[in-house]
Amino acid sequence: MTRDPARIELRPEASQTISAESAKNLPTEAGGILLGYHESATIVVTHALTVSSALASTNRYVRDDVKANAILKEFLKDRAKDDLVGYVGEWHSHPASVGPSLIDINALRAIAKTSQGPVAMIVRATSDTAPFHGVIARRQRFGRIGSSQVQVISPEHRFQPLGPLPETSVRGDGPVFISYRQSDGTHQAARLEHLLRATGLVVWRDYRDLRAGTTTDRLEQALTQGLSAAVLVVTPDIVHSEIVRERELPRLLQLDNNPAFSLSIANAVSRPGSSSACDYDAPDRLLRLSPARILADKKQSNMLDGTGELEIARDLLMHRVEQRKPTLRATNRAFTIRIQSRPTPYAIDADDEDLHIRLSAGDQGRLPSHEGLRLFQKTLPLISDAVYAARASHVGILGGAHLSIALALGTALPETKFGRVEATDTANVAWSSGASPDDPVDNIISIEDINLSTRQAEDTRERVAVFVTLTPAADRTAFDRLLNSSDQAFSKAVIVTSTTSRIDAREAGRLSSSIAQQIKELAASNGRAEVHLAFHGPYPMAVLIGRLLNTLRTVVYEWEDHAEEGPRYHPTLILDPGRAGGPIAEVLLGPDHSKND
Incomplete structure (x- = not known):
């Protein structure tokens, strides 16, 4: 005798798809179909396919049957004939912390009337404590349809719960951490990295500074051993980044509670219908913080109009100067700038200078890098303003660079303005x-x-x-x-x-x-x-x-x-x-x- 399914087991790929699509489509509902197999008293969901709906609203999702059948056919066409994976049910989202409605249950019962076996429904609610709600319906004797709400077993979390931050987690002269999704944020992160280095800030970035060892352990060390600031690069694909959502962002929000830390948000998600206006609700939505406005209520820089990068560089530069002022005043020492335009920079090579300008090395020969010069053109007025704001008794220049760059740096520190x-x-x-x-x-x-x-x-x-x-x-x-x-x-x-x-x-x-x-x-x-x-x-x-x-x-x-x-x-x-x-x-x-x- 076959037992009726009593629970739904959600595998990681299906869980990620449902959660990501639900977040991307807020505040409207999203949905699609579930694929998997039956195993004893469990419906195992291995995949979730998204079926867009022109009729979706904040409280309604209507599946397009023609589109759903085409998507299902495309998914199944290359799978082996003896593959157990097939259609097992439906999913959709609720932009509120509520489970299946009576309309949802009745719709599932209608599907069960024409199905050979039990069908499942998963509702993804906007909730931290109970995000997944499950219902199973099946045809019983004499054509009756039975349904019941069941437990949804979610995948185990990849990361252990966060512990408290150590006392040394924020350091005024520490590097700036860049958090981003590699698939569509690498280019933006690289631009910010080079711009911030040209501004005089030391940057920590994963591909360059993550040392050998377990990635999560090394990342945890970077996030807790003395950062001064961070930039969160928000791109559309960040909705799929578990490491940003579950590890980097929670730590950055913890760090941001310290007034000596500065968190900048680089928003590269466009508002619907615009190519230059950014969507200020996107960071909370894509990182599954909605309906809370944790990031929406912080300053965000628009990375789509050409001014956002420089705005972030200016803000972080002035933040660093403010952190250095007490020492400058107490010791009456010089405001120091170390500059180089040849070696490759690393976060760990920062010395004790107030600014550490690193320009990209030239591709070949003795000449400076074109890109490094272009960035220096943008950042030099910011550097001049920052040095002036420090009100130091004098300025010290260290390191070494191309002579044309040295001349340019000198013009930014004229005798008429600086001592x-x-x-x-x-x-x-x-x-x-x-x-x-x-x-x-x-x-x-x-x-x-x-x-x-x-x-x-x-x-x-x-x-x-x-x-x-x-x-x-x-x-x-x-x-x-x-x-x-x-x-x-x-x-x-x-x-x-x-x-x-x-x-x-x-x-x-x-x-x-x-x-x-x-x-x-x-x-x-x-x-x-x-x-x-x-x-x-x-x-x-x-x-x-x-x-x-x-x-x-x-x-x-x-x-x-x-x-x-x-x-x-x-x-x-x-x-x-x-x-x-x-x-x-x-x-x-x-x-x-x-x-x-």
Whole structure:
């Protein structure tokens, strides 16, 4: 004698489909058909297929029978003939915490009249405690239809319950965690990662920073061992991400209860009928927090209109500065910025600096990355504002980067707005913008005029070329090639040199001021000409000279020893410190460097 089914067992794939589709379609109902097999007193549901309905509303789901039959036929066509999996019932959702209605039960009984065996119904309710409700109906003797509500056995949770956060889980100088769904959020997460690194923030991201070991264990360590902030990237497919929903988000919400932590929400889900307006209810809906407005009541940045990424970078940057202010005031120390444009960054390589700017490395050769320069163009005004907001006694620059980037960083820290700046070289020697009381005065600046062709002298009075060389026996070949190969003519060209073979760091303040003054006078005497600057010298001097060129429009060049043609200078950036959008007016070095040859 066959026992009537007394329960429904929901397998993980079916459970995930029903839950995800229910969440995606809120506040309207969703539904479809169940597939599985009968096993003793249990209906085992292995798959759930979604059947969209044009008649779905907030309190109604009407299955499209034609569509359902087509979907079922497509599912079954490639399965083995002896496969036990077949149609076992229906499912739909309720956008409230209620189980099957009388209408639902009557509809299931009607289906049972024409079925050979028992049929199941699962209702997915919006509830944390009892999300699944089950009903089984079957035809009995004399054509009677019986139905009963039964237990739905859900899959076991993948993760153990969360424990309390350790006291060290939030750290003001810790990295920024990026949470996202890989299937459709990887591109957005990568863009945010590179932008935040270019802003000076250290970023933790799974593909780069998750060390060997059990993924969930390593992830738990990352979430509890000293983050400063996080970005939750919300994309349509995040509805399918169990690890974000069950592990990352709960921890991030715990961390966000600490005022020293900052949680940003990057919303990339469009509102129906719009390609640029985001759906601010989507994060709660897709992460199954609805009807609660846990994320809807937090600030969300619209990632669809082009401003959301920069908004997040600005917010997290200012948050970091606010966390650093007490230490800055208590110790009267410098606001420190470490910058690099060559090595690959990792979350664990952060030092004690206030900002840690890392720009993407170039694909090949000595030239900087085009993408890194474009990001630096966006973030440099934010960095300048953040340093100013810190109200530090002075600014310290460490690390090392391409000289064009050093010049640009200097223009973002002009002498008119900031006090003393110190740039530390690779030997840990500080080069200060201020006059040194023990300046040995071993060097003075000399100017050498370069004879230009008649064609060049007559073509224009608006461009001057300057080669600043502060290292012994500098090769002039690249600069001569720049003068002779330029599409536009120069009205004046000079070489600025120091008089001895080596500059003492104590001379930095005087020499940088002298060099900048010579360049300003040259531009002024040629009708406020655009300056084309090729710099060859210590990295700290590029920073100090750049901050004094605050009244000039300057095209800065980067040197490269070309494999076939020898050394040459590439136009890299146009610096215009007076513009509202930041000191980098244009990035000239394209993805294909040959375009600017």
